[in-house]
Structures are given as structure tokens and as C-alpha cells.
Amino acid sequence: MRASISGDPEPRFTLLGPVRAWRGEESLPTGSPFQRALLVALLLREGRTATAAELIDCLWGDEPPASALPGVRTYASRLRKVLGPDILVSRSGGYAVGALPEDAVDVWTAQHLAEEAERARVAGDPDGARNALDRALALWDGEALAGVPGPYAEAQRARLEEWRLQLLESRLDIDLERGRHAEAVSELTALTAAHPLRERLRELLMLALYRSGRQAEALAVYADTRRLLQDELGVDPRPGLSDLQQRIVGKTTLAVHVAHRARSAFPDGQLYVDLQGTGPRPVEPKTVLGSFLRALGTADSAIPDSLEERSALYRSLLRGRRVLVLLDNA
Template sequence: MSTGLNIHIELLGPVRAWRDGQAVHLGPPKQRAVLGLLASRAGEVVGVEQIADAVWGADIPQTAANGVHTYVAGLRRVLEPSRSRRQTGEVLVSAVGGYSLQTDARAVDTALFTQMIGEARQLRGGGDVAGAVEAFEAALKLWRGEAFGGVPGPFAALERSRLQDLRLTAAEDHAACLLDAGRHTEAVGWLTQAIGEDPLRERLRGSLMISLYRSGRQAHALRVFRETCELLRDELGIDPSPELRELHRRILVSDPALGAAAAPPSRPAAVRPPVPATPPVQLPTMPSGFAGRDEELALLSRELLREDDGGEGAVRLAVVDGPPGVGKTAFALELAKRIGRSFPDGQLFVDLRGTDPASAPAGPADCLLFLLRSLGVEDARIPGDLAGRIAHYQSLVHARRLLIILDDARSADQVRPLLPRGASCVLVTSRVRLSGLVARDGAYRVPMRPLDPEVSAELLARLAGRERMRPDSPVTRRLAHLCGHLPLALRLAANAFATDPGHPPAELLERYVAEPSRLDRLAVADDASTSLRAALDVSFQALPDDAARMLRSLGAARRETITATFASAVTGAPRQHVQQQLTVLADNRLIEEAGPGEYRLNNLVALYARECAGRTSREKAS
């Protein structure tokens, strides 16, 4: 049914909606959950009780029906903003006992995905293998991450599982089409990505073994079988299926019926050395409960995947900078999960240790050694000098599509020797604003700021347990504010609340109100990497003396919004000098630019600055 309105709803990733090509702000997670349910059953009437069951599950509150009506009203306001309260809606309509979303089937990406997969299978059944490959790839590109991302409730959980299984089945069929088309090498990249999502799926591993064998990599195909045996025994205590064992036997004896293995490349090993059996996938585990950043993720995904990459040999480069604890690495990993399929030759992760208190920043020579080893180069072939390693690295990666995360960079000079040429993509995270990479190397900059208050409260409730903390409660919102809306602080506080069920949340909150002990509580004993104070220590100690004095003075002044005039009055320094120091603090992401001539000081950074001021005063007194 056509509504006359251009509404498009996306469920294959974070739940989003578009009206006339413009993104719609869908409100809190439960409101997005209601939209996800109605969109999944577009054209059907869904009862209020069904909606409540889908959103709350077994923990339905007495006010659930009112909550459903409130969420529907909120969705109506954003989907049809010109509609008055007395007008009948065209998109989200009321029916006896429930509501119905009236929109075209292809306007919801889950329905579109199912339709496109069906069309792809029809093309394959009709003998149009090339058309089937294109159709499968177009369908799989609809995915932007985990389906129903960030949406609570049992219905969303079930749909996530169901849709993921459909996605992997489609990936299996797509790989089979690539093999039918003789595109064996290309199939390796797609299969490696899919196996990373479900390592126990034997059909995917069998297809990978065939694609490797037909690409002239018999030994690598056999290695995949050995890895599969070990994984199945370790995880499930079983052996591979008879079908996979038979495939292994046929590869082992080079069965002609399996398809002749291609001849090995004729290029010299020094130019194209052997690569691992499967492309390297080194990305660390994502922290639980990633929240927010939808706009930044969508914007950067489009920027990095655009067809016009600035010319042949121009690397796609983005810099994600922000203060300690703001979630830069988690953002980069979430982005990598969304766009990784477009870079089938591997995903590399290098810790540059720019702010590691226990060690010096990683040098380019050591980083290149790590990268070359990761790409399958034997130590005997790796040059000993920096220039030689750079040249070898550039030659090796030029023809490949790699996704490389350079985490915790200290300076642009630390990063530049590691930038490849060609079609690869590099994500750099840093606590400092690497303006040189933007100006000279064409990097796309994404500044990370604290989370929105609503997102912070939702993250706290999700991690601490909704039976303990509701996202709309004053206690939750107050705690989110005391944590400066920084993801690291929010996770630490949520963990403390979840592990102390014997005290009511309001009583636990009081422990964070007291300034002297708040930073003590936002830490884990004997783990400097999870201490907000330790993270701020590193950034503070890297400041020039004048900038450090400025930060101490601003913290003592207890004012969130700062101008050069105010800072000059506080410090007694000339305005021009004050402006220079404010710029230094902004470049080191210890204050945020809030507008022309205005800066904002996060309350946790301000608390830390007051601690530093107190220590300095005591040292002078002694």
C-alpha cells in the first residue's frame, strides 16, 4: 500500500528511518523497538498487548499500555510532522486494539533483503550466475551491522538471530555463485568475512577450502580443515561432518573432479610474498553495550566507501580524536564491523601506545615489522632498516584492500610511515587533534564528544540491569551526569552498581556525588587501563607548563562554559596568551569547542584539574 509519503525504514543495523531523504530522530530505544516491530509486520495490525510483550517481555510494567501509546505518539510526530493531532495518520494508523504501519514492502530493508535474496536464487536457478552474484552482493550490502542494533526486548533479540541466520545462508549461496563463476580468489575474501561472524558454520568453511584450492593454495585449504577440526573439538567436542572430511580427502589427493588448482603467481616472492591461509583478522573484542554514535557512523561509512577516493593510489584515511574515556577505539571497531566486508584482504590492528603510561610510543620500524609479519612475510625477507620496510610494505599492500586501525596515535609523524597506497582504508584514533593528517594527508576528521544524556542513561540502565536502574529515573540521569557522559566512566559505574545489589541505587549514587572519591571509584584496582584518573594523568603530563596551569585554574573556577575573556580574568594573563593556551587544551581534547570563541570543560576533567591544583598548592606549602 502506498502512503504518498517517502518513508524508508532500516532494521539491518541500528534502527533508522528516513522521510523524504532526511534522517528522522526516532527517540529512545523502546520507541525504536516499537517501530521495529511494526515495520517487521508492515500492513498488519499489531495489538497493544503484543507490542508490550515484544518490548518488555516478562517484565511488563503496569504502565506498559500507556507507554505503548506514548511511543506511538512520538513516532507519529517524527514520521508525519505536518499532521495535526485531529487528523488521521497515513503512515502509523490506529486500528481496533492496536496499530498498523502502512508503507510499501520495499520501504523496509528487511523485506527488501528477503525479496532480493529470492530474486538472486531465481537467477541462479535459471542459469544466470553473473546476475545472481550481483543480486546477492546488492542484498548483502543492505546490512550496516547487527540487525535491530541498540533495540531492547525479546522480539528484537529473536529477529536479530533469525536475520543473522538468513544473512549467513545468503553468504553461503553467494559464495557458491562465485565458485560457479570461476571467481575463486574473490570468494576467499567474502567467505573469510562471513566465517568471522560464525566460525562454526561448516558450509562456509567447506566453500573456503574449495575457493583456496582452486586459487592454487592447496596447502592453505588443508590448513583451514585442520583449524576447523581443532575449533569443533574445542568448542563442541565433535568432529567435522562426513561431507567436510570427504572434501578434505579430495583436496589432499588433488581430485581432478574438484577443479584444477590454478598455477601459482609468477611474480617474484620479494614483491608478492606468501600470505596467510586466510586474510588476517586482528580486531580486538568489542566492549559490551556500544551505544549512540549513529550519525557519525553513518557519515563516516559513506565517506570511506565512496567510489571517488581522490585518485588512484589515494588511501581512505579517517582520524577519530577525543578525550580519554570517550570511546574512540570502540567507535573504530564498530565502524570496522560495518564496513569490513568491503575490505576482503584483511583487518589489521596496531596499538601505537601513544598514551600508554607503562611504555614508550611504538616506533614506525616496529609497527612495520608487525604489519609485514601479519601479512605473511617471513622474518628473513623483512629489511632491517626503516626505509626498506616502508618500501616493502608499500609494494605488498598496493594491490590489496585492507582495513587498518592505528590505535592511540601520538603524532602524525608516528602514523605517516604506516599509511599504505592503493584501495586500503586506515582508521586512526588519538587523544590529540592530528591536524597535520587532515591538512597534508587528506584525512577525514571525526571528533568524539561525550554521549548525549539520553544515550548515557540508556547505556547505564543496560549495563547495570534494568531491574536496578531505569533510564528515565532521576538517579540514572544524575549518575550519567556525574560520569561526564563518558563511556568508560559509565561502564565503571554500571559495573559497580550491578555488583552491589544489596544497596538501593539512590544510596550508591551518593558515593559518586562526593568529589574527593569520585575518580577513585571510576577505576578498577590494579588495572591502569580502566582508570579514568590514570588516563587523564597521561594527557595532563603531556601538556606544556602554561597549558597545564591554565587547566588547573579553569578547574578551580568551577565553570562549564569558558571564553578567553573569562580565562583571562581567572588567570590574570593577557588575552592573546590565554587564547593560545585554550587552543593547546582543545588540540589535546581536554576542553571542547562549544561555538565561536567558546569552550566547554567536562565535569570529570574539571574535577581532575581541581585535584591537580590541590596537589600543586600542597607542594608549594611544603
């Protein structure tokens, strides 16, 4: 980590929440809201120079006050006194943040962690990817750039919130890949309530519900999403969401349709069971055989207790008979 000219520790900044600055353990004053807005505009440029005209546009947009230029100079002067002349520097009629360590700004740290997560995922290390994403998401402390005025801050606030949601979706996607479906349902339910028009979150919720054995609820999420998008935006769900819905209704529907078409080839009957194989508690073979034996006319008192005996009785009852057995959701 580079030391400052004065020998003091380098300042650190947080933007993923209230805008704050420290030098070591000492909190540094960041000044008025517009002074913080100027600091934000310079930090997010990562060392690139911003002209006075660009900074005026960042702070006030198309209708700056007559005092905008002296205001920018005053804010920059005050920040230079707090941070040091080697941190906030004048360049070619503008201003820039001098060289800082990579971990000096929380946004920069989050960017590095997101890149680390992507490398880990590509390398087939979901645990490493999830850990990096968790560390990145933990850097947020409420709304990014909280209370900072100006059109630039407003645009960056929206960008950072969108990025946070993308990181969160990536982490939840990894959770589903690792089989943490039930845990993800609770978090996704709250997130979809907070962001009802965000289709990726609803897609993940549908997947988590389906893999938790809650197929009907997964399809209800799709129906609610489709109705909401039509009412609010006049559009249909995007293809990814519709495809998932078809994969959840379509598999069972196709299997049942084929079974009905083949009925004539199996005159002695049909047996159906939902094995709930994608849920947290798949149906036990012993339970399946019990239901099949009852369907084949076996009295409860005649059904054996052990799996082996139920299997033997099931085979004997089917011997010489043409029965179609449909095992759904294996």
C-alpha cells in the same frame, strides 16, 4: 508508489543497521530506544496487527514494568505524530503499519533481491544472481537493529545476521562457480576468523584453497575445524565438510594406491606428476615433459627446448618399455 493523504512522500525506513526513518530527504525522529523497538516490531510484521499485549512482550518479555501498557500507547502516539495517522494505524485494540511501497523498508527490499537472485540462479544466470545478492548485502549498515532493546529485537537481530551470512555464502558459492577462487580465499579467511564455528564458510574456504592449487592448506583448514568443533562443542564436522576433505585427500591417495598395486605390471618404472589442474596456474606440458625426461635419465643438456621436440624424445624413450604414468590433479 502510493502518496500519503497529506500529499507528502511516503516515509522510508532502515532496519539493517541503526533504525532510521526519512520522508523524502528529511530525517524523521524515531524517539527513544523503546519507541524504536515498537516501530521495529510493527514494521517487521509487514502490515499485520500487533495487540498491546504482544507489543509489551516484544519490548519487555516476561517481566514488564507496571507502566508497560501506557508506555506502549505513548510510543504509538508519538510515532503516529511523526509518521502520520495513515502510516501507524489502530486496529482491533492493537496497532499496525498501514500500506507502504515495497521499497519503503530495507528489509523488504533485501527480501525481494534475494528472491530475484534465486530466480536468476535457477535460470542459469549466475551473473544476475550475484548482482542481486551484492545489492541485497549492500543494504546492511553494520549490525541490524543496532541499539534497539527488548527480546523481540534481540531475536530479530540474530535472525537477520544469520540471513546476511546465508546470502554471503550464496554469493561466495557463485564466485567459486565462476572461477574466482583466489579472490574468494582472502574474503573467506577473514570470515572464518570472525565466525570460526560456521562450517559452511570453512567448507567454502577449503574449496577455494583447493581450487587455487593450495591443497595442503585446504586440508589444514579441515583439521583445524575438526579440532575446534571437538574442543568447543564435542562434535565432528558435518558430512558435507568431511566429504569434501575425503574428495581432496581421497583422489590422490586412491590414484597412488592403484599405481602401487599395478607396479608389477610395469617393470620399467613409474612416472608421477601433479598437474595442478584445479589451481590458477596449471603446470605447462613443456615443464611436465622436462621432468619426465630427467626421470628417464636424460641429461639437462640433452633436453630440447621446444614442446614438439620434447614430446618426440619422450615417445622414443618409452618405445618398447612398460612404464606407468600417473597424471594427478588433471
